[in-house]
Amino acid sequence: MASDEGPLVDVVGLVKEFRRVRRVPGRLSAIRTFLNREQDVIRAVDDISFSIMEGELIGFLGPNGAGKSTTIKMLTGILTPTAGTVSVAGRDPSRERRANAATIGVVFGQRSQLWWDLPLRESFRAVRDLYGVPNGEGDRRQAELVELLEMDDFLDAPVRQLSLGQRMRGDLAAAMLYRPRLLFLDEPTVGLDVVAKQRIREFVGHTNTESGTTILITTHDLEDVERLCRRIVVIDHGRVLYDGGLAELMAHYAPYRDLVVTLAEPHDVDVPSLEQVDRNDRRVTLRFRSDKIKAPEAIAAVTATHAVVDLSVVEPRLEDVIARIYTERGLPDGPP
Known part of the structure; x- marks a missing residue:
């Protein structure tokens, strides 16, 4: 859902520096350091720019220390930029x-905004009061969120007694009780089991598609990104390495597929347009470019000339592509 009024979030030339006093061994050197205020400057965010349109769901990725959390803190108003501008809904955060x-x-995946000793229901009441949500609207919204996130069974339990998955559902509901236009999710599935992760992902997708809420999600679990995001922003060392569509990234950086076949007899496979990249007895891995030949054509070419007892097509992993971007510090200019 794009807005005709321009981006909901606009970041231009954003810089954030932190200063720390340089530690020098020895009493005399330490005194000189104190008097001269010798400092090291650490640039956590280094001239990044991007915009987010209303209704987008974006993956914000980067290794630890890349500058993700610092950027989020400037978008939320917790930190003030050293240079550049930030606009959220037309405001300077x-x-x-x-x-x-x-x-x-x-x-935040590991830090709850709920009141630790209050029942979850009372935490919701406190959030509604804090944001001035009218009782009727708050009751309707709370009932909807409780149903979507299946929280009936633990609404009256103190937050400190909830499991991590239950608490995360409570945090998501609390963040959506006052219908924010923009939702920041920092590692929302960290430490959760498979069932809890799936429930959180379904809720995030529903919130974006049904409510039109704009969502920026930071995560190291790339399955979150594959399931939810069409666009990703990748940063490292405070700089943007990639900003674009997930499908376009995979097509550019990993345009290949692997066809893994188990043959009736062990031998090499020589088929046009396919490259044999591995063989282990009867198990052979063949690589092909999906922009040159489609998977059914590759399968037909192999089975027409070789006795095959089993086969599978393996897609490239987003995790491998992102790791390569970190290593090479961005995408190459030309085709792979």
Whole structure:
């Protein structure tokens, strides 16, 4: 759902530097350091720019220390940029923190915004009161979220007694009770089991498609990205390495597929347009470019000339592509 009024989030030339006093061994050197205020400058975010349109669901990726959390803190108004500009719904987050807080919701995977000793139901009441949600609207919204996230069984349990998955569902509901336009999710599935992850992903997808909520998700679990995001922004060392579609990234960086065949007899396979990249007795791996030949054609070419007892097509992994981007510090200019 794009807005005719321009991007919901606009980041231009964003820089964030931190300063720390340089530690020098020895008493005299330490005194000189104190008097001269010798400092190291650490640039956590280094001139990044991107925009987010209303209704997008974007994966914000990067290794630890890449600058993701620092960027999020500037978007939420917690930190003030050293240079550059940030606009969220037309506001400067660090100058208009109260108004910005009403526009955004934030969920941190390992830090709860719920009241530890209160029942979950009372935590929701406190959030509704804090954001001035009218009782009727709040009751309807809470009932909808409780149903979507299946929280009936533990609504009256103190937050400290909830499992990690239950608490995460509670945090998501609390963040959506006042209908923010923009939701930041920081590692929302970290530490969760398979069932809990699936429930969270379904809710995030529903919130984006049905409510039109704009979502920026940071995660190291790339299955979250594959299931939810059409666009990703990859940063490292405070710089943007890639900003674009997930499908386009895979087509550019990993245009190949692997056809793994088990033959009736052990031998090499020589088929045009396919490259044999591995063989282990009767098991042979053949690689082909999906922009040159389609999987059914590759399968037909092999089975027409070889006795095959089993086969499978293996897609390239997003995890491998992202790791390669980190290693090479961005995409190559030309085709792979």
